[in-house]
Amino acid sequence: MVAGVFFRAIRLASVLSDRGWACNIFNVGPLLKDPKVESLGAGIRISNELETRDVWKAFRQLRGAEPDIVIFGEAPLAGALQILWRAAEMLGKPFILLEQYYDLGTPGKFDVDLMLLYGLKCFWECHSNARRRWIIVPPFIDQVTPLAELPVPPAQPSTPRVLILGNDASVLKQGIQLLAGITDPSPQVVAISGDPAGAARQMTAAGIPVNRGIALPLQSDANLFGLLQSSSAAITANGFMQMTEALAMACPAVLVNRGIGMWPCQVDELFQPYVCFSEPETQRDALRRWLKHSPFDDRLREQLKRERNGAAECTRHIERIAADVRPLRRTWRQTAWRIHNIRKTLESRFHGHEAIA
Numbered sequence: 001m002v003a004g005v006f007f008r009a010i011r012l013a014s015v016l017s018d019r020g021w022a023c024n025i026f027n028v029g030p031l032l033k034d035p036k037v038e039s040l041g042a043g044i045r046i047s048n049e050l051e052t053r054d055v056w057k058a059f060r061q062l063r064g065a066e067p068d069i070v071i072f073g074e075a076p077l078a079g080a081l082q083i084l085w086r087a088a089e090m091l092g093k094p095f096i097l098l099e100q101y102y103d104l105g106t107p108g109k110f111d112v113d114l115m116l117l118y119g120l121k122c123f124w125e126c127h128s129n130a131r132r133r134w135i136i137v138p139p140f141i142d143q144v145t146p147l148a149e150l151p152v153p154p155a156q157p158s159t160p161r162v163l164i165l166g167n168d169a170s171v172l173k174q175g176i177q178l179l180a181g182i183t184d185p186s187p188q189v190v191a192i193s194g195d196p197a198g199a200a201r202q203m204t205a206a207g208i209p210v211n212r213g214i215a216l217p218l219q220s221d222a223n224l225f226g227l228l229q230s231s232s233a234a235i236t237a238n239g240f241m242q243m244t245e246a247l248a249m250a251c252p253a254v255l256v257n258r259g260i261g262m263w264p265c266q267v268d269e270l271f272q273p274y275v276c277f278s279e280p281e282t283q284r285d286a287l288r289r290w291l292k293h294s295p296f297d298d299r300l301r302e303q304l305k306r307e308r309n310g311a312a313e314c315t316r317h318i319e320r321i322a323a324d325v326r327p328l329r330r331t332w333r334q335t336a337w338r339i340h341n342i343r344k345t346l347e348s349r350f351h352g353h354e355a356i357a
Contacts (some may be wrong), residue, residue, distance in 0.1 A: 016047060056341070069096065090285050122304060164189065171256045179235075
C-alpha cells in the first residue's frame, strides 16, 4: 500500500480493536516506520508477506485469516490489487471498499456491500447522493494537541509557521529549498522527519536561521494535527490523505511530487485556492500569499471543524454491514469470482502449453 492507505488502515484498525474486533492488516510494500505502527495493540496484526501474483495463493492466505468482514483499502485499478480483489471476492464475506473521494466521478462500479469514501463533506455539500451507493466519511482526526502543548517553542505573533511533513526525503529537501527563498515574512520552519538531526543540518545549509528552524522526529497523530492547525501553510507529499488532513485543519498545502500518489489533474478545482501542485516558483509564490493571508474564510473554517472522527464513523458503518446478513448475494459473488478465476487459470495454462508446443 502507499503510505496514506496504510496509515488509514492502522487508524481504522485501532478504533475497531477498541470495540473488540481482531484486525489483520495485509500490507503490500515496505512496512513504514511511524509512532502509529510502534504503538499498535495486541489485537492488530500486520501481515507483510502477501501473495500478489497468484490469485489462488492469495485466496488461501486471506482465508487463513478467517475474516468476518473484508475492507479493501483502495480501488483495484491495476496489477496486484486486481489479483487481491479477486481473491477477496471469493471469500464470500461482507465486502467494503474504503476509497478516497477525489471528485464527482470517484465512485466507480464495484460489487461491494458499501463504499466508504474518505473526504471532506463540506466541499461537496451541494451535490446529491440520492441512491446512497456510497458514503463520504470525514478524515480520521480524533485528538488534536492544543497549541500550548505542542513540542515547539511558540512563534512571535507576527511570525507565521510553515510545517514540512518530511517523512519522504525528497519532500523534506524540496520543502527546505522552497522556504529558504522566502524572507518577507520569514516564517518559523518546523520540519518533521525520521532524521531530525539531518533535517536540522539541511536547514542550516540552506540558510534558514537556527532560531527559525525546528527539526522534530515523527509525531503522534494528535501532535501532527495540532501542528497543522497552528501553521499558516504545510509542505507535504502529493498524497490525497496528506492534502485532505491539512485542509481539514484549515492549513493550505503545497504538494511535492515524489513519483507516486496524486497527479495535478486529480486535484479538483474546488481545492485549487487551498492547494498548490505546480512548479517550485509557483509554489513559492503561493506560500508567500498564504503567509500573509489565509485562503480560508471564517465560514469554511467552521465547517471544517466538523470534519472529524472519520474512523469512528467508518466503524459504525462496518458494524452495520457485518450485522446485515445477505447470504444469497454474497454466495453469488463468491461463486461468480471462483468461476472467473478458474477460467482465467485454465486459459493461462492452455496458452502456456500452446506456446511451448
